[in-house]
Amino acid sequence: MRTEDPRPIALKDYSEPDFWIDEVHLDVDLAPETAQVRSTLAVRPNASRPGKDSLRLDGEGLELLEVHLNGEKLGPNRYQEDESGLTIMEVPAGAFTLTTVSRCNPAANTALTGLYLAGGIFCTQCEAEGFRRITYMLDRPDVMAVYRTRITAEKALAPVLLANGNCVESGVLEDGRHFAEWHDPYPKPSYLFALVAGDLGCVRDAFTTASGREVDLRIYVEPGNEDRCAYAMDALKRAMAWDEKVFGREYDLDIFMIVAVSAFNMGAMENKGLNIFNDKYILARPDTATDLDFANIEAIVAHEYFHNWTGNRITCRDWFQLCLKEGLTVFRDQEFTADMRSRAVKRIADVRMLRTHQFPEDGGPLAHPVRPDAYIEINNFYTATVYEKGAELVRMIYTLLGAEKFRKGMDLYFTRHDGRAATVEDFLEALSDGSGVDLSQFKRWYHQAGTPEVMASGKWDGAQQEYVLQLSQVCPPTPGQPHKEPLHIPIEIGLLGEDGADLPLSPIGGTAAASGAHVISLTKREQTFRFKNVTAKPVPSLLRGFTAPVKLSSNLGEREWAFLMAHDSDPFNRWEAAQKYASMILTGNIAALSNGKIPRAGTGFAGIVRKILNDPGLEPEFVAQMIVLPAEQTLAQAIGQDVDVEAIHSAREAFRASLAEQLYAEFERAYNENETPGTYSPDAEAAGKRSLRNTCLGYMAATGRADAIALAKNQFDTADNMTDSMAALGVLAHTDCPEREEALRAFHDRWKDDHLVMDKWFALQATSPLPGTLSRVRELMAHPAFSLRNPNKVRALIGSFATANQLRFHESGGEGYRFVAEQVLALDKINPQVAARLLGAFKSWRQFEPVRQAHMRETLERIVSQAELSRDVYEIATKTLG
Template sequence: MRHPANVAVRLVDYRPADFLIDAVALDISLDRTASKVVATLSLRRNPKGAPGAPLSLDGDDLTLVGVKLDGRPLGPQDYTAAPDHLLLEKVPDGPFTLEIETRVDPSANTQLSGLYRSGSAYCTQCEAEGFRRITYFLDRPDVLSVYTTRVEGDKGEAPILLSNGNPVKSGNLPDGRHYAVWRDPFPKPSYLFALVGGDLGALRDSFTTMSGRKIDLAIYVEHGKEARATYAMDALKRSMRWDEEKFGREYDLDVFNIVAVSDFNMGAMENKGLNIFNDKYVLASPETATDGDYAGIEGVIAHEYFHNWTGNRITCRDWFQLCLKEGLTVFRDQEFSADMRSRAVERIGDVRGLRLAQFPEDGGPLAHPVRPEVYHEINNFYTATVYEKGAEIVRMLRTLIGDETFRRGMDIYFERFDGTAATVEDYLSCFAEASGRDLSHFALWYSQAGTPILSTEGAYDPQAKTFSLTLKQHTPPTPGQSEKKPLVVPVAFALFGENGEKLELASPDARADELARGLIELTDAERKITFAGVASRPVVSALRGFSAPVRLEPAPESADLEKLLACDDDPFNRWQAAQSLALRAIFARVDAAKKGAQTPQAPGFIGALRTILAGADADPAFAAQALSLPSEIDLAREAGHDVDPDVLFSARYGLREEIGRALGADAEPIYRRLSDAGPYSPDAASAGRRMLKALALDLVAAGDPEKGSALARSQFAAAGNMTDRLGALTLLALLGGEAREAAFAAFYEQYKGDALVLDKWFSLQATIPEPATTKRVVDLMRHPDFSLTNPNRVRSLIGAFSNANLTGFHALDGSGYDLLTRIVLELDPKNPQLAARLLSALRSWRTLEPRRRGLIEERLRHIAAQGNLSPDTKDIATRALS
């Protein structure tokens, strides 16, 4: 039964299912408004369940046609049925079969959960609780069954019929219909069930595994778009090979299919052998996709494929263990991307994403542990905390025990828990065995919410030639957790001398292996380490590679940051030094503005940037990252409280102009040189050069807007790829004026038939940092190409506006909040998952200055007071106000 709003589901209340379902035979006859579903379940009592318990099956908006028990039709007196449950008080004690026939309406299913239509195709989405919208079932992840699925459809409407596993047989039927039978030999939970029926084109290929088995691969897309799936197919094959080489994991079925659909609430879904994707993570060509799109496709294809072992072959016992599959698999896809591209740039990008989405989550009313202890609506816990912070915990574990031991632990995990529904404790036990370490203290990362704050304090004694480093940690209170315990924090570090040389370390306060690895394990609230034989005051490089998901406060002195930027051999900390210097310069402007003082200049910072720019050819992608200013969202996070978005925007924009005036002349030759890059290639090196080119153009425009506009207009007109065209349009959008509107109009005319490219067009307009943008967004909602029924389009316009346009969305007149409130309430009855995720844009509302806080609180209370609100949206509104 679906849990109603405000009814808490608690980890401590977990009980095994009273019944097990060993086999599921599904017979699904597709029809646009009345699809027939016959589910035959082979059940038996679970020895771990409650003796004599009735059989209670979950449902959601189902129409029951009939029930048979061991082939005998049951009457209404034999069961209790409602759209959300089916209850049989009396069932045999021995094994029995239950046949359930239901009817579902795919065309009316605007929730995009269960069986629904996307365009002309039928498809399913069953995670987390969508299978109960297809048939009555024990819809929980610890009930694993072997599925055989027969799919029937009209041959003209749906010539392609797909499901999980391997194809068994197919054939024609009377009246122009046909069928296909699929069997998945590996037990799986119901959330991994998938079905697709439609008229689709296919890109086909094959892959030979490390044991010599040939796997047939196919990516199904709209007809005419097969060529745009070429990069996705290449990424899939590279993912399969990488998982064999890095983790020893070979693919286990005879076929692997991917289907791209245009209506999808998520990015993609790892259903066994039949991954269903949002088409934005499949389709790409140089003319329609940016470098970021290519990287996103590569990462998401890998992520869903890696789930075959970390999520499918080993699933999670309950939804509280969601991080066990998602956090672990994010770690694996990050490592894949690092191997495919630049490891340093990948790490910077991953941390930027963590700080952008997860740190604010940890610091607001929606904070929760990586493994929550309670939830009201599970759809709301597919969060950055579960995914990105969950991945950081896996990374810390590897850092602590080392690469080889980590691999041994993974091997134990795969061997011991294959075919089961596991827990975080099961997972950690494998690494405890492999390493010989007690990981009970480390496990606290899974149960304690919040972002720890790490501080470092150094003291140099010139007489004794010693340097003492004191590390401290504390975690601020979060909802439901006022008292925090010290965590195990691996702090990767190095010391640099006055000439920039890395110092050899000697200390009686640290273990030899800590010094050798450059890794301090902070396990208490405070630890002091004294280093001997230090000739002069060193500069500390702490948290190298971002070795733990913590905030480092305060940042080192500016002189130390400039030295790290020049000499640190850790790319992440070099980038972090540049970011910290930029933050310092921007907040100096904020403070001056508040005091009415003269605007401070940043010659030291700009000098450091000039050095980076001069050496940018050595690593263009890194240089572009290091030269980029923190975003306004970064600034809001670092400001912490009483945030005024307008003041932050003004300070950031002012520093951008100062940098542009100083470096624009140096950047222009770089821009012109990189403009002659030759044919487009999505490889990492080429993408890095385009990234630097875009940065150089922005520097030119910041110092000389007229020249920047001219260069951007020329680039927009002559661009041979979407990265350059959209980069030029992005700059023109910022500069404004007639050139911007003309470019937007030309862009639309060129791409008005391509939905994914139009998403970029909508999104870019929604993020223009001007007061008039709210009206622009409202007008765009009336555009013929806008639809509230398509999640991609809603996210591209409303999501971009509310999440990425700090000044526009947080306009002091409250117009942005009014717009979001209206959209959330309009969407909630149709697609509550989407509505709830849009509402999450208000998660950090308490960090804003008082007037904006009051405006948001008023809207949140209005939303929460609605009597017919979905559990999804009610949960977000209630927790945001708590």
């Protein structure tokens, strides 16, 4: 807990440790309240930092019992213990062994970092700095050691004993307890250590690698959940095969294990050979999981597996390099999903995620570079900027290099740095050397915060038959960075003719691009690009595929956006045009409603939607994405300042209802045509049909017609899968109709004993736009299935209300802010990581109108004024206030 303002840790202050640790032998004797750990470290001095005669180890919340140096038990005069670690005085000048014996209390560890006991399962979470809560260690990512772990426990308490690596020995002891010993031959930092013990069921399979080795695959779950593991296992095998084919990376151990637990702060953790997952991202059956759940399981299983090379075999030198493993691995899992499903739909989803979560972060008081310069609490830098923007940086490099050169650069990176702790500079140098492309200017993306704004102005010169495109870039000031240097921004461009077809591009001074697309590089503050042989005035399609994480503005008007929405051959830009066109109408309608004027019905937009709905050549999932209006949060970002949440909600709902009335017959036809009878399948084609069908159901219900509500109720009553059930329940839960409470009660009664399905029930009610939602959320906190100690419950109920219900969280009286603040302060005493993440709901507080701003400032000041705050909450709250 904070007793004084904590001092930031800065990248510029990094230095190597005084000692290296080559081997770690752990003997862990498990008991709920007194887990005892004997740790033996093989230590050697760092030759580049000679003359150090004392060793400082990290340790928190431990009871120290014994210290031995080279086998000699030390007296208290030879070491010094404090609340943050242990110092051994007068260590030998050469290599030595250090043994410590300590105890911790897993049952009392509600923060869920280090070694904890939840739901009868012993589990560890060591990233970023949790290993120090298990035993004393140089708990930093650049100290890499080979681990041997022996676990002992009562067999009745923990019949399954797991750790990293391969199991080398197991058996029963004379006192009836049993043990298992695990050896991981690959050096790793302490944050990748893992241990799990408990009563667990197991699902097994195998994978044969490209070199012919057979790998034992296991997924461990709570007994009774074995029938929900098939899709996760299938996703794992597909990810292993994909990584061999696309990146040339083969798995290295004899066994790969996943454990699913219900109390976990994160989505999952990539511990070497023993991935630990939030069970939300493993367990799935058609009746309990939605299509989105299946897709998330596929992506996250792949992500954690891909970390075996981008994160484990090559790890981070320090925590400032977090994007090196996370941004790169997110890019890899995005590409995997794009290959498994629809590349177009995946790109839309990724950009929507970026704009919803990362752009506001970049534009507010919490803005930080992809590689931060400093932090108070490293847990606070597991952000959208590090992950999602970090992935976009890798994608830009891929765009600039091309697939072949990118692969050469990655191969060189793996060869150079295997078994090492690397930096962003190491990564960029390998890609540059492997491809022959200079990335020196590109490096600025890693240390400049903020979202660049690119301004585009195009003009057709009929006399010269040229299209002239003028581009400029600017990046607004961010905290600590008032001045920005020009970035290297790749922009893919196409030109569309009058018939909507792509024109062949002939850039002056470049080579023709017959495909109709061309990547140009904006490297200066202002540049002009000329394209020859353009015989008629074109419509430009700019930033195709969203080739850079920028905000693009242009001199295109509503007419051009409508044309691109109807014709663009680039799927992402076609969707983008639909969003731009709809946003223009909606922002105009918001202003009209505020001034007492009549909003537009959007007949032109509706006409294009009608054509899209009737186009048999389009994927159903892509059609669903094309017809969904910009979210209320997106519209708030577009307005920028003095945001009025009621006006946004009213304008969007009115326009949605207007479209539904104009196109009711088309929505009804698409609803009926996209039914998926027969056995449920989570594959992309079937999931796409359900997505379009349920989007159409939502539109029809927006009219308020009795037949549409009856259709939703009938779908809810007859659905044979969770996707259709939840879609129908969502319509009813967000509509003021008699069927609402009946459906919510029926869903509850069926699923009240399934904790994952109940989380969906909580979230639906927390995101309802109906009056009284906050009161309902407060009531649900007393529900037997809810617990502040379980992060999934907090995220489902309180997190959904705070981050996904703009209308009700931001009610003008400020009650929503005060409610979330109450929960943040209560959680801070239980689980500071989860508490700090809830505060993200306040990150854009300055964009709202003055009354709401005042309420949010007052709320944040109240939090900061508390005498005892964790570093996690203190850092986020103070930075948000600015």
